[in-house]
Amino acid sequence: MATITTSESAKAEGVKPRSFRLPPSLISYLQAAPLTLILGSFLAVPILMIGIVSFWDYDFAQMYPDFVTFNYAETLGSWVTWKTYLNTLKFAFLVWVITLFIGFWVAYFLAFHIRTTAMQMVLFLVCTVPFLTSNIIRMISWIPVLGRNGLVNSTLISADIVSEPVEWLLYSDFAVVLAMVHLYTLFMVTPIFNTLMRIDKSLVEAARDAGASSWQTLTNVILPLAKPGMAIGTIFVVTLVMADFSTVQVMSGGQSASVALMMKNQMSLLQYPAAAANAVVLLVIVLLMVATILRIVDIRKEL
Amino acid sequence: MSKAAEIDIISVSKIYGTTTAVESISLKIPAGTYCCLLGPSGCGKTSTLRMIAGHEGISSGDIRLGNSVVTDLPPAKRGTAMMFQSYALFPHLDLIDNVAFSLKMKGVGKDERRAKAMDMLRLMQLEAYATRRPAQLSGGQQQRVALARALITDPEALLLDEPLSALDPFLKIRMRAELKKLQTSLGITFVHVTHSQEEAMALADLIVVMNDGRIEQAAHPRTVFERPATAFVARFMGDHNVISGRVTKSAEDTVALSVPETGGEFLATGENSMSRETADIAIRTDRVRIAEPSEKGLGFTGSISNIEYRGSSVKLSVSGAGVEDFTAIVSDAAFFANPVKVGEAIPLSWNREDAIVLGHLKH
Numbered sequence: 168m169a170t171i172t173t174s175e176s177a178k179a180e181g182v183k184p185r186s187f188r189l190p191p192s193l194i195s196y197l198q199a200a201p202l203t204l205i206l207g208s209f210l211a212v213p214i215l216m217i218g219i220v221s222f223w224d225y226d227f228a229q230m231y232p233d234f235v236t237f238n239y240a241e242t243l244g245s246w247v248t249w250k251t252y253l254n255t256l257k258f259a260f261l262v263w264v265i266t267l268f269i270g271f272w273v274a275y276f277l278a279f280h281i282r283t284t285a286m287q288m289v290l291f292l293v294c295t296v297p298f299l300t301s302n303i304i305r306m307i308s309w310i311p312v313l314g315r316n317g318l319v320n321s322t323l324i325s326a327d328i329v330s331e332p333v334e335w336l337l338y339s340d341f342a343v344v345l346a347m348v349h350l351y352t353l354f355m356v357t358p359i360f361n362t363l364m365r366i367d368k369s370l371v372e373a374a375r376d377a378g379a380s381s382w383q384t385l386t387n388v389i390l391p392l393a394k395p396g397m398a399i400g401t402i403f404v405v406t407l408v409m410a411d412f413s414t415v416q417v418m419s420g421g422q423s424a425s426v427a428l429m430m431k432n433q434m435s436l437l438q439y440p441a442a443a444a445n446a447v448v449l450l451v452i453v454l455l456m457v458a459t460i461l462r463i464v465d466i467r468k469e470l
Numbered sequence: 471m472s473k474a475a476e477i478d479i480i481s482v483s484k485i486y487g488t489t490t491a492v493e494s495i496s497l498k499i500p501a502g503t504y505c506c507l508l509g510p511s512g513c514g515k516t517s518t519l520r521m522i523a524g525h526e527g528i529s530s531g532d533i534r535l536g537n538s539v540v541t542d543l544p545p546a547k548r549g550t551a552m553m554f555q556s557y558a559l560f561p562h563l564d565l566i567d568n569v570a571f572s573l574k575m576k577g578v579g580k581d582e583r584r585a586k587a588m589d590m591l592r593l594m595q596l597e598a599y600a601t602r603r604p605a606q607l608s609g610g611q612q613q614r615v616a617l618a619r620a621l622i623t624d625p626e627a628l629l630l631d632e633p634l635s636a637l638d639p640f641l642k643i644r645m646r647a648e649l650k651k652l653q654t655s656l657g658i659t660f661v662h663v664t665h666s667q668e669e670a671m672a673l674a675d676l677i678v679v680m681n682d683g684r685i686e687q688a689a690h691p692r693t694v695f696e697r698p699a700t701a702f703v704a705r706f707m708g709d710h711n712v713i714s715g716r717v718t719k720s721a722e723d724t725v726a727l728s729v730p731e732t733g734g735e736f737l738a739t740g741e742n743s744m745s746r747e748t749a750d751i752a753i754r755t756d757r758v759r760i761a762e763p764s765e766k767g768l769g770f771t772g773s774i775s776n777i778e779y780r781g782s783s784v785k786l787s788v789s790g791a792g793v794e795d796f797t798a799i800v801s802d803a804a805f806f807a808n809p810v811k812v813g814e815a816i817p818l819s820w821n822r823e824d825a826i827v828l829g830h831l832k833h
Contacts, residue, residue, distance in 0.1 A: 372525050373558035377572035377623070378546030387574070391562045 214450075221443035230439055238444035248429070248445075252452070255425045258340075258415070259408040262347045266404050267397060269348070270355025274396070275389070277356075278363035279371075291360065294353055306346050306417055313337040313345075338420030346418045351407055355400035362396030363389070398464035402457055409453050474501040474658040475536035475549060475626035477522060482531030484517045484683075491517040493683040494531065499661065499676060501536075504653050506670035507663045509680035510706070516631060518680070519663045523552040523629045536626060546572070551625035555632045557616040559604035565591060566600050569618045590618040610641045617652070627659040634669060646672055667707050671695065679703045684831060701750035701828045710752040711796050712828070717749050725749055725827045726767060734791030737767030740827030750828040756783075757824040758798035760808070762817045769819030772796065774812050786810075788818060 189197070224233040242248050273294070281287045297305060312318045313336040320332040335341055366389065374384040412427035426449050433442040477499040484492040492514040499505045507515040520526035522533055524545035532541045540548040560568050566587045567574075573583035591597045594614040604612055613633060620628055633649070634642045650673050653660045664670055670677050671691045678688040679702070687699035698704035701712050713736055715727035727749050728735050738751035763769030772790020784805040786798045798818055810816055 367556065367558060369554045369556060369558040370560060373552075373554055373560075373619075374571070374575075376523065376525070376545045376552045377575055377619070379571075379575045383575050387571070388560060 217443045217446050220440055221447050223440040223443075225438060225440045227437065238440045239448070241441065242444050242448060251424045251426055251429050254423060255409060255427075258343060258347065258411075258425065259405050261344045262351060262408050263401060263404050265344070265348045266352045266355040267401065269352050270359055270400055271393065271397070273352075273356045274359035274363050274393075277360055278366075279389075294356060297349075298353065302350060303413065303417075305350060306414055309342065309346055309349070309418065310337060313342055338418070338422060340419065340423055342418040343415055343423060346414050347408055347411065350414065351404050354403035354407065355397075358399035358403070359393055359396040362393050366392050394464045395466040398460050398466050401460055405456055405460075406453055409449065409456075473626065476501040476534075477505075477627055477659060477661065478534040479518070479522070480532045480534065482518070482521060482533060483529045484514070484521060484526065485529040490683055492521070495680075495683075495685050497678060497685060497688055499659060501659055502657050503675045504650065504660045504673055505662065505676040505678060506674035507661065507678050507680060508667060508670040508706075509665065511665060513680040514683040515663045515665075515678075515680045519552075519629050519631055519661060522627075522661060523550055524548050525552070546575075546623075549626040550629055551620035551623050551627075552629045553613075553616050553620045553631065553633055555635060557604075557612050557636075559612060559615055559619070561604055564601050564603055565596060565607075565615055568604065568615055569622055571619060572623045586622060587618075590622050591615075594618045609637050610645055613637070613645055614648075621656070625658065627661060628653075630660065630662045632663055632665070634664070634666075642669075649673065679706060681706070686831060697826060698752055699829050700831060701752070704750075704752040704828055709755050709799075711755060711758075711793075712750055712752050713793055713796075714748060714750045715792075717747055725751070727751065729792035734770055734793060735767050736770075736825065737765070737822065738825040738827045739823055750830075751825050752828055753820055753825045755785075755797045756799045758796075758800070758818050758820050760786075760798070760800060760804070760810070760816050761819050763819035765822070768822060768825065769817060770796075771815055771817045773815045774810060777810075777812055786816075788816065790815070 220230065221238055222234050222236065223238075224231040224235050277287055277290055281290060310317070314320070315332045315334075315337070317337070319336055320329075323329045323333065324331075370388055370392075371384055374388050379387060410427050412425055412431050415423055415425040415428050416431075426445065430442045430445050430449075433439075433445065477497075479495060479497040479499075481494045481496050482492060483490065483494050495514075495518065507518060509515045517526060521528050522535075524540065524543060528541055532539055534540065535548055535550065540550075545552070560571065563571070566584055569590050570578075570583040570587035573586060578586075588597060588600060591600055594617060596611060596614055596618065599607060599611065604615060607615065613636075616633075630649075634645055637645060646669060649660070649662075662670075662673060674691055676688060677691050677694045679686045679694065681702050687694055687703045689699075694703060695707055695709070698707055698710060701714070704710040704712050713727075713729065715729040715734075715736065717725060718728050718735070719726040723739060725738050725740060726735065727738070736751060738749075740751075761769075770791035770793065772788040772793065774786055775789050775795070776785075776787040778785040778787075779802075781802070783799050783801055786800065788796045788798060790796075796818070
């Protein structure tokens with residue numbers, strides 16, 4: 168009996184097809200390769216290129232590989248740059264404050280005042296409906312509303328509230344901020360809604376049991392616990408606004424500037440190295456802002 | 471610490487839409503009692519607790535705490551404090567701020583409330599962890615924090631919603647002892663919701679067995695165990711065999727009943743108070759002997775379907791005379807003096823006073 172078993176197992180081993188086996192370390196590298204390729208070719212290499220080009224020399228027609236720093240000197244030394252950065256930061260701040268306010272309350276309403284999960288999902292999807300059209304169309308559709316002879320002005324005039332059209336509605340900072348809030352509020356709602364949904368409802372009860380009013384519960388329990396979601400939403404909104412040029416161009420009618428718009432203008436004048444230097448400065452500033460947010464709020468719990 | 475309050479529940483109902491969670495229950499919990507609401511899940515025990523706490527509206531009826539009717543008061547105005555099933559500690563606050571939370575809500579100054587919270591943590595032997603967050607603590611420690619947070623409001627009654635269910639078995643037994651000790655030293659009323667009859671027996675002065683939104687029995691653990699009021703209580707408390715049958719004869723304090731079809735006849739002590747046609751009787755499993763019955767109706771012969779050795783005792787499952795899975799717990803000495811095997815037919819018997827007639831709820 169014993170001999171049969173051994174011979175059988177030997178036979179089984181002999182029959183087993185010779186499999187081609189990769190060394191385990193190579194397998195891990197292969198598994199990581201697709202993502203590395205994608206991130207490398209679409210993120211790392213372009214950024215590296217921008218970094219390199221920002222040190223090149225240029226004239227009206229051509230770029231010359233070189234190592235010069237005057238692109239940075241010009242960018243940082245010009246008061247136009249500083250004004251543009253300040254203006255962009257102003258937009259970022261205003262849009263952030265407004266989207267945070269609206270986003271929190273929308274998310275709060277969805278998470279705490281809608282009882283059924285089905286209804287929550289339906290209302291959340293309703294929030295995303297505007298995203299079925301493109302950014303540009305949503306932006307441009309403000310023009311007939313806000314224009315000199317637009318909906319708002321004609322209503323105001325026919326109601327005898329104003330005697331002549333309100334000028335600052337369109338092609339102004341107001342219009343830029345309004346359009347950006349419209350475009351970006353959902354980026355605030357989603358992460359905050361996500362955090363609020365994870366708050367254990369018994370915490371709210373525990374606060375009530377301890378004698379907290381609704382307002383105290385909000386400030387002492389819900390707001391602190393919603394911070395990670397707010398931080399993620401803030402990162403989305405701030406980076407989007409900092410990089411925006413189309414909204415600023417269309418809604419301000421060319422009267423306001425943003426950093427990205429400045430870069431676009433430089434590129435249309437074929438001043439690629441100058442635009443690249445500008446891009447590097449913007450990248451550094453946005454990264455610093457994100458780092459600050461991450462230092463203030465610990466978002467690791469959310470990821 | 472503070473004086474205990476009597477809790478009086480007066481025909482309270484809770485109706486969710488079309489389902490009735492609690493159906494017109496009345497219960498008086500004397501001041502300073504450790505009361506356990508016991509029942510299977512969905513029996514209405516948690517709803518009852520939450521109505522006492524004020525986290526659930528009362529559909530009809532009233533709740534009185536001490537001398538005041540609290541039916542429409544918010545939780546914090548009732549003089550009760552609740553400890554939640556998952557403890558509901560605030561994850562973003564350290565232990566001091568968790569415990570001091572209710573004081574902060576009342577507007578007590580920072581130093582004063584922190585000092586009080588620290589005293590409370592010292593009482594719970596947690597002062598070493600004062601600056602930690604709840605997530606950094608073990609289950610037992612979290613429970614003590616939850617207790618500290620509930621007790622800092624000086625409640626007249628502490629309401630505990632399955633406080634031990636999140637703990638492992640060893641800790642469960644240790645925290646059980648701690649809860650009992652705490653209740654004795656504070657002297658306040660504790661109302662504790664549980665689905666474990668063992669836990670209720672170990673802790674309670676008053677066990678309230680609930681089923682289907684009604685109270686089946688509310689009594690001292692010993693009464694509940696020795697004289698279960700209904701078949702449900704007898705089954706739920708365990709350690710009882712329940713036999714249902716048709717009443718064939720009911721005398722002053724004896725009832726004879728026959729199990730349909732197979733015709734097993736049993737006698738039991740007690741009154742057939744409602745003169746019903748059917749009755750349930752209960753026989754304590756540990757009072758059953760392997761012997762011929764001394765009188766007809768106080769035993770039967772059946773075949774053994776299972777034998778479990780439990781150390782100091784042996785559990786026999788016997789079927790016969792129309793009774794399925796009749797359990798007999800015999801001491802190991804008695805069993806091994808005269809061992810039996812699965813499949814064997816054996817006579818079982820008990821004394822007249824160990825078989826009692828069970829009542830019914832008026833529906």
